[in-house]
Amino acid sequence: MAEGTKSSTGGRFHMKIRGPRDFFGGLALVVVAAIALWASSNLPGQQGFAFGPGTAPRIFAGLLMFIGAVVALTGIFVKGPPIEGFAVRGPAYVLLAILLFAATIRGIRVELGAIPIHIPALGMVPSTFMAFMVSLFGSTEFRLVESLLAAVAMTAFCVVLFVYLLQLPFQLWPMF
Numbered sequence: 001m002a003e004g005t006k007s008s009t010g011g012r013f014h015m016k017i018r019g020p021r022d023f024f025g026g027l028a029l030v031v032v033a034a035i036a037l038w039a040s041s042n043l044p045g046q047q048g049f050a051f052g053p054g055t056a057p058r059i060f061a062g063l064l065m066f067i068g069a070v071v072a073l074t075g076i077f078v079k080g081p082p083i084e085g086f087a088v089r090g091p092a093y094v095l096l097a098i099l100l101f102a103a104t105i106r107g108i109r110v111e112l113g114a115i116p117i118h119i120p121a122l123g124m125v126p127s128t129f130m131a132f133m134v135s136l137f138g139s140t141e142f143r144l145v146e147s148l149l150a151a152v153a154m155t156a157f158c159v160v161l162f163v164y165l166l167q168l169p170f171q172l173w174p175m176f
Contacts, residue, residue: 019080022071029068036061093138101131105170123171124163128155 017023036057043054074080102108107121122130132151136142162168 015076017075019075019078020083021075022078022080023075024072024083026068026070026072026075029071030065033061033065033068036064089140090138094135097131097135100134101127104130120174121171123173123175124159125155125172126174128158 040054040057040061043057044052045054045058103119104122105124105127108117108119110117129151132154133147136147136151159172163170163172
């Protein structure tokens with residue numbers, strides 16, 4: 001280039017992302033892994049041949065970070081599909097179901113301004129059933145009879161697993 005002329009890029013480095021779905025998905029995995037590494041930073045690690053409570057989270061976070069970096073690099077060098085629109089309905093209902101389960105399994109007392117709100121402890125059976133049904137509303141293929149059967153089966157599975165096999169002290173039904 002002759003003196004006095006400027007390049008068309010203005011002297012800046014431009015990177016072409018050929019597979020945006022892979023690139024941004026890989027970056028999301030790297031961010032999740034970094035959060036996991038940060039969250040496990042206070043846990044003691046490996047001491048000789050004995051694993052500490054922070055060893056497994058750090059190993060898995062490191063593997064996730066490596067895989068995320070490989071996926072992100074793949075998005076730079078390999079042509080892939082574009083990013084499509086994001087569905088909000090499903091994740092919103094699942095989040096609502098999780099919050100509902102947390103509020104109803106043990107009960108909750110909240111004051112919104114001067115309005116006290118009290119949700120009594122409903123126990124594991126009604127809370128699991130309600131949360132499962134609410135999460136199913138997020139599906140575009142919701143069918144009432146199939147959803148009721150699936151909710152009953154999942155509730156029974158949770159009761160057998162957590163209460164009887166793992167012997168966790170969950171209240172099964174409401175105590176008013």
